[in-house]
Amino acid sequence: MLDKKYDYYEVGETWTSRGRTITETDLVMFSAYSGDWYPLHTDKEYAEKNTPYQQRIAHGMLVLSVAMGLQIMEPGVVAAFYGIEHLRFTKPTFIHDTIHVELEVTDLLDKENGTGVVTINQKVVKQTNEIVSNGVLKILVNKEM
Structure with a gap:
């Protein structure tokens, strides 16, 4: 989604x-x-004996990092990552879960x-349609010059 100048959003x-x-x-490397x-x-x-999940789960920051990598970020368009607000990890992501990202533009400044x-x-969503993470991204995007 981050493949066009600010003026076109x-x-x-x-x-x-x-x-x-x-x-x-992924878990080991992270x-x-x-x-x-x-x-x-x-x-x-x-994890099997001492957690409610009874298995290992992915690090929240690993899930967020993979989610960022799934997004299109065109050089020359994205000036900088500006921040993230209201980040929550609402469901566990397990080994072998497949996640994807759903984005919606809510404001332009x-x-x-x-x-x-x-x-x-x-929203980061896994194959069961459960939302595993959600938050509000702020991305600094270049304007058309």
């Missing part, structure tokens, strides 16, 4: 990404990269400096 427009399956390798080896994500025995902020409701 309209409040209410929507976009849906392709899917991506979360793998055990743990190695982030240093987050919390046993809910990395210890099968611990002209920064009057050659950019504008595009506000987007982001």
Whole structure:
């Protein structure tokens, strides 16, 4: 969705990404990269015996990172990631779940400096149609020059 200049966005427009399956390798690599080896994500025995999910779940920040990667971000269009508000992880994402992203533009703010902020409701949805994460993205987008 982030493939056009600020001037071409309209409040209410929507976009849906392709899917991506979360793998055990994703959890291990994310743990190695982030240093987050919390046993809910990395210890099968611990997760089975000591959590309500009875299995490992993906790190919330891994899910958010994959969701960002599923979005189209065109160089020269996106000036910067401006922020995220009201982020919630509402359901677990398990190994072998396939997630996709659903976006809706909810607001446009002209920064009057050659950019504008595009506000987007982001839902991360898994194959069961359950929303696993939602939040409000703010993306700084270049204007047409």
